[in-house]
Amino acid sequence: MPRPWVRLAAIALVGGLLAACAGRPVGVLGPVAQTAEGASKVNMLVATTRAPAADPNVLFTGERGTKVSLTAFTISIPPDDRHQIGQVQWPRRLPANPETDFATVNVDPLDGEQAAKKWLDSHLTPSGRVLIFVHGFNNRFEDAVYRFAQIVHDSGADAAPVLFTWPSRARVFDYLFDRESTIFSRDAFEETVWQISRDPRVKDVTIMAHSMGAWLAMEGLRQMAIRRGTLPAKISNVILASPDVDVDVFATQWRALESPKARFTLFVSSDDRALQVSRRIAGGVDRLGQIDPQRYYAELEKSGIVVIDLTAMRSGDSLNHGRFASSPEVVQAIGQRLVNGQTVTDSDISLGDRIGVAAMGVGQTVGGAAGLVISAPIAVIDPATRQTYQGQVQQFGRTVSENAQDPAAD
Numbered sequence: 443m444p445r446p447w448v449r450l451a452a453i454a455l456v457g458g459l460l461a462a463c464a465g466r467p468v469g470v471l472g473p474v475a476q477t478a479e480g481a482s483k484v485n486m487l488v489a490t491t492r493a494p495a496a497d498p499n500v501l502f503t504g505e506r507g508t509k510v511s512l513t514a515f516t517i518s519i520p521p522d523d524r525h526q527i528g529q530v531q532w533p534r535r536l537p538a539n540p541e542t543d544f545a546t547v548n549v550d551p552l553d554g555e556q557a558a559k560k561w562l563d564s565h566l567t568p569s570g571r572v573l574i575f576v577h578g579f580n581n582r583f584e585d586a587v588y589r590f591a592q593i594v595h596d597s598g599a600d601a602a603p604v605l606f607t608w609p610s611r612a613r614v615f616d617y618l619f620d621r622e623s624t625i626f627s628r629d630a631f632e633e634t635v636w637q638i639s640r641d642p643r644v645k646d647v648t649i650m651a652h653s654m655g656a657w658l659a660m661e662g663l664r665q666m667a668i669r670r671g672t673l674p675a676k677i678s679n680v681i682l683a684s685p686d687v688d689v690d691v692f693a694t695q696w697r698a699l700e701s702p703k704a705r706f707t708l709f710v711s712s713d714d715r716a717l718q719v720s721r722r723i724a725g726g727v728d729r730l731g732q733i734d735p736q737r738y739y740a741e742l743e744k745s746g747i748v749v750i751d752l753t754a755m756r757s758g759d760s761l762n763h764g765r766f767a768s769s770p771e772v773v774q775a776i777g778q779r780l781v782n783g784q785t786v787t788d789s790d791i792s793l794g795d796r797i798g799v800a801a802m803g804v805g806q807t808v809g810g811a812a813g814l815v816i817s818a819p820i821a822v823i824d825p826a827t828r829q830t831y832q833g834q835v836q837q838f839g840r841t842v843s844e845n846a847q848d849p850a851a852d
Contacts, residue, residue, distance in 0.1 A: 466532045467532075467533060467534070467535060467536050468582075468584075469497060469499035469500050469584075470499070470532070470533060470536065470538060470544075470545075470546060470584050471500065471501050471546045471549060471583075471584050471587065472498065472499035472536070473547055473548055473549060474518070474537050474538055474540060474547065475537075476540070477518045477540045477545065478518070478539075478540040478541040480521035480522070480523075481518045481519060481520060481521055481541075482518070482519040482521075482522075482525075482595055483516055483517070483547060484516070484517045484519060484591040484594050484595050484603065485514070485515070485516050485565055485603070486514070486517070486587070486590060486591065486594065486604065487512065487513075487514055487515075487552075487558060487561050487562060487565070487603070487604045488513045488514070488604075488605045488607060489510055489511070489512055489558070489604065489605070489606050489634050490502055490507070490511050490513075490606070490607045491510055491511075491608050491609060491626065491627040491630050492504065492505065492506070492507050492511070492583060492607065492608070492609045493505040493507040493508075493609070494507065494511065495583075500583070500584070501513070501549070501584075502583040502607075503583070503609075504582065504583075504609055504610050504611035504612055504616075505609055505611075506609045506623060506626055507609070510630045510634070511551075512551070512552040512553075512554070512555075512557065512558045513549060513550065513551050514548070514549075514550040514552055514561050515548065515549055515550075515587060515591075516546070517544060517545070517546060517547065517587065517591035518540045518546070519544060519592070519595045520540065520541060520542055520544070521541070524541065524542055525595075527596050528592075528596060530544055530588045530589055530592045531543050532544065532588070533545070544591065544592070555637060558637075559637075559641060562602060562604075562638065562641060562643075562644070563641070563643055565602045566602050566643055567600050567601070567602065569645065570643060570644055570645030571599075571601035571602070571644075571645065571646040571647070572602045572603075572604055572638055572646070572648070573594070573599055573601040573603050573604065573650065574606060574635060574638065574647065574649045574650070575590045575603070575604070575606070575650050575651070575652075576606050576650070576655035576656070576658055576659050577589065577590070577605075577607055577608075577610075577652055577653075578651075578652040578686065579617065579620050579621075579653050579686065579716075580610060580612050580613070580614060580620070581607070581610045581612060582610070582612040583607060585612070586605060587605065587607075590603065590605045604634075604638065606627075606630075606631055606634055608623050608626070608627035608655070608658060609623040609627070610623060617723065621657075624654060624655070624658035624661070628661050628662050628665060629665075631658055631659070631662035632665050632666045635647070635649065635662065635674075635677070636666065636670070636674065639676045639677065640674070644676060645676065646676055646678050647674070647676045647677045647678065647679075648677075648678065648679040648680075649663075649677065649679070649680045650679075650680075650683065651681070651682055651685070652683045652684060653683070653684050653685065653686045653716070653717075653731070654686045656683070656685030656686065656687050656730070656731070657685070657686060659680070659682070660682070660685075660687060660695040661695065663677075663699060663702075664695045664698040664699065667698055667699050668698055672700075673699065673703075673704060677702075677704045678703075678704055679704060679705050679707070680704050680706045680707070681709070682707070682708050682709070682730065682731070683709040683731070684709060684711065684716070684717065684731035684732075685708065685730040685731040686717060686720050686729055686730075686731060688724060688727050688728075688730070689727065689730050689733060689738070690727060692730050696745060705746075705748070706746070706748070707747075707748045707750065708730065708731070708747060708748070708750065709731070709750050709772070710730070710731050710732060710733055710735065710749060710750070710752065710753075711731065711732065711752050711753045712732055712733075712734060712751070712753045713753055714729075714732050717731050717732040718732065735749045735751050752772060
């Protein structure tokens with residue numbers, strides 16, 4: 443029998459997830475007849491290890507399939523004056539209204555790798571960049587498709603979008619099934635990344651993985667490094683958002699990569715309620731997405747891993763588990779810098795500065811001492827942002843300094 447605190451934590455998590463999904467219709471992937479004037483369209487390639495569904499408006503279930511299925515999607519996003527940055531605007535009823543809702547415009551099953559390569563070649567921008575996204579725990583197929591469409595649109599990323607979605611039953615008490623499904627999908631993920639990286643027209647690959655999907659991504663990359671001797675040089679960025687990964691396991695995964703050339707960025711939140719439950723289920727071992735950057739500072743800096751603590755950011759979800767996608771400032775910063783080929787520390791304004799300025803907008807003027815206190819918990823372990831904070835601290839004195847310590851100080 444589970445311990446009482448695990449049961450209570452799971453019940454609390456269920457309550458939050460049910461509240462978030464209340465009133466949402468199932469089967470939104472049936473194409474609508476027409477879109478709205480001024481609506482945006484997101485074209486994406488989807489690779490999945492899920493089993494096909496009998497309902498054509500659902501397409502894939504949460505069970506495990508016998509092969510990798512490939513599908514091209516076109517998703518409509520409401521016109522800018524009716525779209526909320528950071529939010530998936532689910533239809534309240536079907537068919538969806540493209541004036542106010544996300545809506546499916548086109549679904550095109552692809553037959554084999556050559557068809558997928560043809561899609562990729564026709565949707566690459568001149569930059570030659572590809573963004574591969576891996577969703578997290580408790581996601582239906584349509585959840586993953588619409589969330590990724592929102593991320594692609596809101597980030598403005600100059601990249602061809604590819605979604606890798608694995609079998610998730612989208613039930614909180616099937617956590618272990620979902621966990622095993624990531625292992626089931628590891629080979630398929632590795633092959634997907636490898637084939638994209640081998641395409642001669644692809645110049646740059648960013649992998650962004652959320653929650654339990656980060657475990658799958660790291661396992662796939664680890665396996666690729668061991669099996670093939672190295673990671674493809676085209677993988678320039680790996681972004682792990684709220685990663686549900688045991689910190690000790692991450693250390694072994696990282697060592698197997700043998701000092702990868704790709705830039706690794708972690709988005710963490712100490713108040714992530716979903717990872718609090720995961721930590722208890724996992725025997726009290728810290729989850730990578732909930733770490734205190736100061737505690738792990740030396741190891742992370744030595745490894746060259748950038749950590750961005752989003753704890754102080756306002757969250758668009760009750761579990762504080764999806765800030766990377768629901769915060770307008772964060773999702774736009776991801777697209778404008780990380781995916782578009784810049785590091786988080788180059789130029790005269792680092793990513794930490796950009797997010798910190800956004801946080802200081804909460805009732806404060808930029809540059810004010812109170813604003814610094816608000817933004818300081820968004821600790822970015824990179825030299826450019828630390829230098830900025832140090833300058834602000836010196837300007838506003840010892841009192842503020844105690845609230846915005848350099849992570850290297852402890």
